Amino acid sequence: MSFISSDNKDSQLIAMVATGTFAICIAYFIWGVFAKNPIKQSTVANNTKSAKDIQKKKSVVPLTLESQIENVELRYENEFKPRIQKLLKSFNKNIEKDIYERNYCNEMLLKLLIELDGIDLVDLEPERKKILKSKRKDVIKLIQTELKLLDSLE
Structure with a gap:
């Protein structure tokens, strides 16, 4: 026999899922802000290069x-x-x-x-x-x- 009622189990399950989801969101946010993401850095570098390439292509006769x-x-x-x-x-x-x-x-x-x-x-x-x-x-x-x-x- 369980001492916890069915409604109480559902409430606890919902609370655990909500807490876990919240923790994952916070971790993702913190990781995104503080972690150095090489993909984003290389994308910025590639965008800079492509802008330079576009400028060169425009000036080519x-x-x-x-x-x-x-x-x-x-x-x-x-x-x-x-x-x-x-x-x-x-x-x-x-x-x-x-x-x-x-x-x-x-x-x-x-x-x-x-x-x-x-x-x-x-x-x-x-x-x-x-x-x-x-x-x-x-x-x-x-x-x-x-x-x-x-x-x-x-």
Whole structure:
């Protein structure tokens, strides 16, 4: 037999649940105020970076068609031509690093070709279109020559 009545048990249960809920709320509040939350700090840092990125993007001037073609050519000349020349001199098909380097250069040259392909020359006056087409064609031939050399390394 229990000395506590049913109504009294319900009241005690409600009081315990209310007290527990209150304690959890207070603990959460105190933890949120006093604990250093790295997620919130990184979010603030990311928001600051994204605001800076947005500001930079607004100030970036789009490249002209001439500079787009020149940019691809310069990237080829400065980044990939020296790597490919070095690879051509010392390539060994039994060395995994050499194979990786060959495949990497191949992929990056193909990426440059795709960039050149994406330069739209349709709506230009005929003289400018002719000049840009010729320049783009020269850079494409240059890159294709290197691709053929890379393909010969097998």
